[in-house]
Amino acid sequence: MAFQSPVGSPFDCLLIDLDDTLYPGNTGIGPALRRNIDEFLVARFGLAADKAAALRADLFRSHGSTLAGLIALGHDVHPDEYHSYVHGRLPYDMITADPQLAVALQSMPQRKILFTNSDRAHMKRSLERLGVDEACFDGVVCFETMNPHLFGEDAEGEKGEAADVDRPAVVLKPSVHAFVTALRVAGTNPRRTLFLDDSERNIAAGKALGLRTALVGKRARSKEADYALETIGGLRRAIPEIWGADGELQPDHNVEKNKSMRADLDAVIQPTSIQA
Numbered sequence: 001m002a003f004q005s006p007v008g009s010p011f012d013c014l015l016i017d018l019d020d021t022l023y024p025g026n027t028g029i030g031p032a033l034r035r036n037i038d039e040f041l042v043a044r045f046g047l048a049a050d051k052a053a054a055l056r057a058d059l060f061r062s063h064g065s066t067l068a069g070l071i072a073l074g075h076d077v078h079p080d081e082y083h084s085y086v087h088g089r090l091p092y093d094m095i096t097a098d099p100q101l102a103v104a105l106q107s108m109p110q111r112k113i114l115f116t117n118s119d120r121a122h123m124k125r126s127l128e129r130l131g132v133d134e135a136c137f138d139g140v141v142c143f144e145t146m147n148p149h150l151f152g153e154d155a156e157g158e159k160g161e162a163a164d165v166d167r168p169a170v171v172l173k174p175s176v177h178a179f180v181t182a183l184r185v186a187g188t189n190p191r192r193t194l195f196l197d198d199s200e201r202n203i204a205a206g207k208a209l210g211l212r213t214a215l216v217g218k219r220a221r222s223k224e225a226d227y228a229l230e231t232i233g234g235l236r237r238a239i240p241e242i243w244g245a246d247g248e249l250q251p252d253h254n255v256e257k258n259k260s261m262r263a264d265l266d267a268v269i270q271p272t273s274i275q276a
Helices: 029-045 049-063 066-072 079-086 099-107 120-130 176-186 200-208 232-238 255-268
Strands: 013-016 111-115 139-141 193-197 212-216 227-229
Touching: 013 176, 029 049, 029 066, 029 079, 049 066, 066 079, 079 120, 099 232, 111 176, 139 176, 176 200, 193 200, 200 212, 227 232
Parallel strands: 013 111, 013 193, 111 139, 193 212, 212 227
Antiparallel strands: none
């Protein structure tokens, strides 16, 4: 899909999260997901309910997700088994159609990459419920895109070599490996890329790598967020620069702190096409 940034816009690309970003965080999907994860741990490992809930919380803090933690600890859990249980039982009817979101996405002239830790099946069902055509996006980076090695596919390292020893067993935001994958798909300059996400941890990681950042679902900006908006519906008011309106970006007060990380990122990102 061809694109051309409007005159006056500082952005060539938008990296957009899915869950609790494209649809509100109060839909009830989040609590249902946590219940499903707890039930999976009870059914799969015979844990008591309270132990399952505690393990879920601990693995999220230490590894970014329950699945990532289980695999890192050596448990033989295939992603398809896990996702079919915890996502397959979600009450997707809680996500309501948002025609204005579809119109807003189509009106953005920049490249748009959907960037989610969720698996492809969940992504498709969520977009269908929202009434958003996947074709609105120029690319998708999801669990399968970031973790081909878990599905018997070859995974290259960030410089076209074998995966490095520091690469986590499961790649998810906020790891640098996840952002490298997304920016390779985007094929654009990180400094002219806007990253929208509901997680302050993910926003901090994106900011450290030189992206401009928008925290969704919050009234106030976090330290690393350039923008904040309560819902994705407020995007045009919060960030009119997307459409080329005049306006200056917030200054980056962490230039020196982030310089080396940005240099490393620039060194490994090459504009390539990754089918998602």
